[in-house]
Amino acid sequence: MKRILMLATGGTIASMESGHGLSPAITSEEILSHVPSVGELCQVEAVQLMNLDSTNVGPEHWLNIANAVRERYDSYDGFVITHGTDTMAYTAAALSYLIQDSPKPIVITGSQKSIALDDTDARRNLYDSFRYAVDRDSHDVSLVFDGRVILGTRARKERSKSFNAFSSVDYPERAVIRDGKLIRYLAPRPYAYGAEPVFYDRLEDRVLLLTLIPGMGAEALGLLKDRYQAVILQSFGVGGLPGGENGPLAQAMEEWLLAGKTIVMMTQVPYEGSDMSVYQVGQQVKERFQLMEAYNMTLEAAATKLMWVLGQTGDPREIRELFYRPVQFDVIQ
Structure with a gap:
């Protein structure tokens, strides 16, 4: 079984009502407890990097996420990052530049409703993300949402409430996931055995x-x-x-x-x-x-x-x- 690490950063998927609106409060372990079937796909561990509304996520946090992947890269076969939807496309793009040529998959996902709700999209999105991450032909940075696998550099949030919030702009989706089955539209990028990613640790935010x-x-x-x-x-x-x-x-x-x-x-x-x-x-x-x-x-x-x-x-x-x-x-x- 592959080993996949989930890095939790907050967002709607982890939100609870605070009395003044939704606010991230659910931990990484609690998120995983809502989707026990993930354990049938892989060995999974979780780390709580931060617990922020994605409105507050920016360059400093992108560097922290990239560094967290870098420090643990050799210990896992892939990574799933849970994140708020509002700036998820920015984070997906930023990580595509900070972690280049990765033979291991780095998957970003989230939801439009909290994972604690009955009518949420969170459980499906999370399961699909792990399903994509364990596939041997999955590489580099991708965003998985509503059954779509989108290149990290091509994702955009186009709907503020609907479950099909993200689109792949001017480029085909990498794949779709239907009933747990992965259907690829684009041929996977070949990587030589032992290939290593290139990590970067500097951004100019001005x-x-x-x-x-x-x-x-x-x-x-x-x-x-x-x-x-x-x-x-x-x-x-x-x-x-x-x-x-x-x-x-x-x-x-x-x-x-x-x-x-x-x-x-x-x-x-x-x-x-x-x-x-x-x-x-x-x-x-x-x-x-x-x-x-x-x-x-x-x-x-x-x-x-x-x-x-x-x-x-x-x-x-x-x-x-x-x-x-x-x-x-x-x-x-």
Whole structure:
């Protein structure tokens, strides 16, 4: 039997009513006690890393989770991480960059309702996660939810209450799990015997997201320049900048770049990505400033990858090279 370690971090799956709303309170061992059938799949142990609402989970916690996996990597055949749904896609993406080329599966899951409730999705999601983790062809970081197995770099929460909360954006699901049976859509990545993952332990969290709306000025971009190392500008459609290459936003962007800061352009549209070369309002800006573009990356992947890249280097050439280097099919140009 394989040995799988469950790392509990809190979230709805572990929540109880506090008198002031739901709050994580159920321990890792209590979570496992609700799904005794997991014991038929593998030898399972549990560690309580934290017990947080995922709204409060950020870069510091991603590093802690990655380090917890690193310290125990040689002792287990795979890992299941229970997590709140609100920032689960960010954590899945972040771990995809912090733990690369892992021949062992690292599975993230959670639920829309507490595991203590009768009508919860938690028990199914947890069982499916262990079912995926014990399979010999499971590798790298994945998110398992509502019977879907999604690449860690391609997951996005699209529904706030429904059980089918997550989708795989612009890339096929890895697999589905139906009645305990694993059906793969994508061929597993081959790993040589004895292959080892690459762990990283640095993130630069001073990354700003600025979503443009029609008529928006450039003041905010200028005021925030000294507080952040990078900004992701979410523009419209396939990508363009209001005012073009000589407008106020372009001038504010030029100040960022002259200060040695990083700018990434991406679209607000959920699917199919950006292509700034299509329209003049995008092409001229990109050519003038040599901007980086997220193309069809998810926001979660673009933000956490930028944090990872800037944690490794401050050299503009290396930043560009690392940002465009595919990790788990996160970007397709």
